[in-house]
Amino acid sequence: MSAMKINQLEIENVKRVKAVKFEPAKNGLTILGGKNNQGKTSVLDAIAWALGxxxxxPSQSTREGSVTPPFLSVKLNNGLIVERKGKNSELKVLDPNGEKGGxxxxxxxxEEFxxxxxxxMNATNKEKAQILLKIIGVGDQLFQLEEQEHDMYNQRHAIGQIMDQKVKFAKExxxxxxxxxEIVSASDLISKQSEILARxxxxxxxxxxxQQLQQQFEFENQRIQELEMQLDELKNTHSKTTTDLEIANKTVQELQDESTEELEKNIAEIDEVNRLVRAxxxxxxxxxxxxxxQQQYNELTSKINKIREEKTELLNHAELPLEGLSVVDGELTYNEQKWDNMSGSDQLKVSTAIVRKLKPDCGFILLDKLExxxxxxxxxxxxxxxxxxxQAIATRVSVGEECSIIIEDGYIKENDYTTQPPNPTNWKEGEF
Structure with missing residues (x-):
């Protein structure tokens, strides 16, 4: 079944419209041109009211000064005829077989949009992105990847801050x-000092x-003098004692006391030494x-890059309604530009493409202000x-040749530029 489009419109006494009847182009643009306040936007409002x-x-739906209530008739390419007329503008929907609908x-x-x-177009960029992701069927998957990326990014940011602080602290x-x-212990130093003192x-x-040997030597010399009779024996003893004395002298000379000066200095300066050690x-x-x-930061960076690659791969394989459309960091982009950086024409093109994809059975769209x-x-x-x-029915403040129809004072004006001249019937207020 082909998409639903508008074959013919009849509008009377709606806002600024007095009487308008035309057949829009089946495909492409039908531009309603004219100066300001002539009824162009009123035509779009009437279509929205009739079908939506x-x-x-409109809050003031009846044309000012009209004694006749609004009349709207929209003939669709699927054979349906949609009418609103009468005092209460009651809706009537008839199919080709005469069956009624509502x-x-x-x-x-x-499609509402x-x-x-x-x-x-007035939705936030993230809301637009969510609509796009919904219609291409990857919203949930991309949302999970976005959440993972967001969490890892926050972790990496926190780790990066700590890492920078550590690096700065180490340099300072x-x-x-x-x-x-290692930290010096006063008790250890005192223990070492005690060991040295013991030695x-x-x-x-x-x-x-x-000293004892020296005293003995002196005593024996005296005894030698006194005891001549024991001279030989004493000489032998004296000789032995002399030998012992020489040995004792040699051993004592070799003995060296260990200095505790360095330990005493360390004990006195232990606080300063330990300050340096702690530093x-x-x-x-x-x-x-x-x-x-740094290692954790690098690991998270690798994971984030992998998630971004998965997101790109996911969108690359999705059936997007317009080449160049994408979602980056949860926001809609077109040709790598966010919504606020797109030109007005690109915004219209993107909006039209997405709305078309939302409900493929709806083959038309209303566009206001194509200036x-x-x-x-x-x-x-x-x-x-x-x-x-x-099919697009659009308005434009212009009376140039690009306009399909010129609206003037609530009527269609015959114009040499119009590509689809209106029905030559002379309109009278309240009649078609």
Whole structure:
């Protein structure tokens, strides 16, 4: 079944419209031109009301000064005839077989955004992106990837901040190469000092033995003098004692006391020494921490890049309604430009393509204020609409040859430029 389009429109006494009847082009653009306040937008509002229901009914629907209530008739290419007429503008929908229908039938093939495009265009960029992702069927998958990327990005950001702090701290810390590698303990130093003093005490004992031998030597000399008779024996004893004395002298000379000066200095300066040690340890730890955080940062970066590749792959394989459309960081883009950086014509083109995809059974769209498109862009846009088998009824403040119909004072004005001249019937207010 082909998409639903509008074959013919009849509108009377709606807002600024007095009486308008025309057949829009089957495909491409039908431009309603004219000066300001002549009834161009009123035609679009009337179509939206006729097909979209009373929620699109203008607040002042009846033309000012008219005693006749509004009349709307829309003939569709599927054979349906939609009418609103009478005091209460009651809806009547007839199919080719004469069967009646209602608003529910119209809602089944009329896309809301097609008759109210500003609603889509005024949505936030993220809302537009969600609509696009919904219609191409990758919204849930992309949302999960976006969540993962967001969480990892936040983790990486936090780790990066800590890493920078550690690197900065390590650079600012002084380093003392001559300081010990570990904290110095006062009790350990005192214990070492006690050991040295004990060894020195042993040396002192040996020195005391030397004095005893010297005393004995003197005593024996005296005894030699006194005891001539025991001279030989004493000489032998004396000789032995002399030998022992020489040995004792030699041993004592070789004994060296250990100095505790360095230990005493370290004990006195233990706080300063330990300050240097702690500074070195802090610097080493900060550098080690920075390396660990750098590793975590790099791992998260790899994971984020992988997720982004998955997102790109997901969108590359999706059936997008317009080449160049994408979603980046949860926002809609076209040719790598976000919505606020797109030209007005690109915004219309993107909106039209997405709305067309939302409900393929709806083959038309209403566009207001095409003044933002120059003649070349307008022609290109019209060709694109034809390629998409899409019918667009649009307004433009202009009376140039690009306009299909000129609206003047609520009527269709015959114009040499119009590509589809209106029915030559002379209109009278309240009649068709």
């Amino acid at each position: 229901g009373n929620k699109y009914k 608003q529910q039938l119209l809602n089944s093939f009329v 097609a008759i109210d495009l500003p609603k889509f 810390q002084p380093y003392y190469p001559d300081a010990p590698k 020195n005490g042993e040396n002192q004992k040996k020195r005391s033995q030397l 070195n340890l802090d610097k080493d730890k900060a550098e080690d921490d920075a390396k660990q955080y 933002q498109m120059d003649a070349d862009v307008l022609e290109e846009f019209g060709k694109w609409l034809e390629e998409q088998d899409l």
